[in-house]
Amino acid sequence: MNAMIPLLALRTQEVVRTWRVWVLPGVLVFLAATGPVITRFTKEILAGALGGGELGAIPIPDPTAADAAGRWITDLSQLAVFVVVVMAAGAISSEVRSGVASLLLVKPASRVAYVVSHAVVLMLFVAVAAFLGATVSWAVTGLVFEGAAGGVELVALLGATGVWVVLAAVLIAISLLASAAFDAMAAAAGIGIGAFFLLSLAGMAPHLAEFTPAGLIPAASAIATGASLNAAAIWWPVATGLVLAALLLATAVLIFQRKELR
Template identity: 60%
Template sequence: MNATAALLRLRTQEIFRTWRIWVLPAVVIFLAASGPVLTRFTNDLLAAALGAGQAAITLPDPTALDAHAQWTKNLTQIVVFVVVVMAAGAINSEIRSGIAALTLVKPPSRTAYVLTHAVVLLAFTSVAVLLGAVVSWLVTWAVFGSAPLGPVLAATAVWLVLAAVLITASLLASAAIDAGAAGVGIGAFFLLVLLGVAPQAAEYTPAGLIPVTNALAAGTQTADHTLWWPVATGVLLASALLAAAAIVFRRREL
C-alpha cells in the first residue's frame, strides 16, 4: 500500500514537471472560453463574410444549448487527441529511458505501476475538463444572459467515460509496443466514431458515448437505456483494457 501511494505521488509529480500540466489545461480553457463567443457571433460573421449583395441566408438564432453543444464537439474533436498523446507515451517512454526498470527495483508491482498511471491520468483529465466545463458555462451565461448548468456537466461526465476508454486503450498500446501507441489510441477513437453510425452499436456499446455526449449538451438526451448502456459498457471496456495493459506489462521485458 505504501509503495502504491509512493507511485501515485510520483505520477502526480510527473504531471507537474512535464508539458502535460500546461498543454491540456491551456487547450481546454481556450476552447471553453472561445466556444460560446464563436457560437453567439457565428451568424454575424457569416453575414459580414457574405456581404450585403449576397442572398440572405436565414439561420436560427444561437442559444445557450448551442454553445454547450459546441463545447462537447471541441471535446470530441480536439481534446481527445491531447488525452491520447498523454497516455500513449506514459509507459513506453519510461521503458526506453530505463525509468521503469529503476522504479520496479523497489516494492511496487507491475500491476500497480500501470494502475497508478491510469488513475493519475484520468484524475488530471477529469479536473482539467470539469474546470473547462465550468468556464464554458460561465462564459455562456455571460454571453447569452442565462445558461443551464446541468446539460454541460452531464455531457462532460459522459465524455470522461469516453476519455477513460481512450486512456486505457493508449496505455495498453504503450505497454505493448515501443512506438506508435498514439496511433492505436487515435485508431480506437475513429473506430468508435464509425461504429456510432450504426444505430444498434450506438445504442448498446461504447460507440454511443459520442452521440450521447452531444445529445446531453443539446438537451435532447433522456435518461433511458440509450444513455446507460453506452456508459455502462464504456466503463466495462475501460476496465478490461486496463486489466489487459497490466497483463501485457507484467510479461514485457524491461
C-alpha cells in the same frame, strides 16, 4: 499492489511539474472560453467573410445557448481527445525506453501498480480539467447569451462532460495498452486515435450507439443540448464504457507483466 501510494504521488508530480499541467487545461479552457463566443457571433463572422448579400442566401438559424453547449462537447470530441491520447501513449513507452521503468520496478514496485498508477492519475487529471472547462463554458455562455447561461443548466453540462470523461477513460486505457505493447510512442498514439475514429463511426449506427461505448459521444451531446434521450441510451454506453476501460487496463497489465525491460 506494492508501492501504489508512492507511485500515485510520483505520477501526480509528473503531471504538476511537466507540460501536462498546462497543455490540457489550457486547451480545454481556451475551447470553453471561445466556443460560446464563436457560436453566438457565427452569423456576424460569416457576414464579414461573405458579405451580407451572399449570407442572405444561406439559411442559418439564430444561435442558441444549447448550440454553445453542443459545441463544447464537439470540441472535446474533436480536439481534446488528441491531447489525451498523446499523453497516455507516451506514458509507459517513454519510461521503458529511458530506463526509468526498470528503476521504479526494483524499489520494489509491482508491474500492476506501475500500470494502474498511470491510468488513475491520467484519468483523474483529465476529469478535473474537463469539469473545469465545462464550468468555464457554462459561465461564458451566460455572458454572451445574456444571463443564467442562456438557459443551459450547469448540472446538465457537467453531466454531459462526465459522459465524455468515460470516453476519455476508454481512450486512455487503449493508449496505455498500446504504450505497454510498443516502444514507439507514435504507434501507441496512432492506435489510440484510430480507436477513437472507430468509436465515432460506430456511434452512427443506432443499435451500437444505444448499447455500447460507441454511444458515448451522442449521449453527451444530447445531454448538453437538452435533447430528449431515454435513460438506457445514457447508462448502457456509460456502463459498457467503464467495463471496456477496465478490461483494456487489465490487458495492459498482462502485456506489461510479460514485457522485457531494458
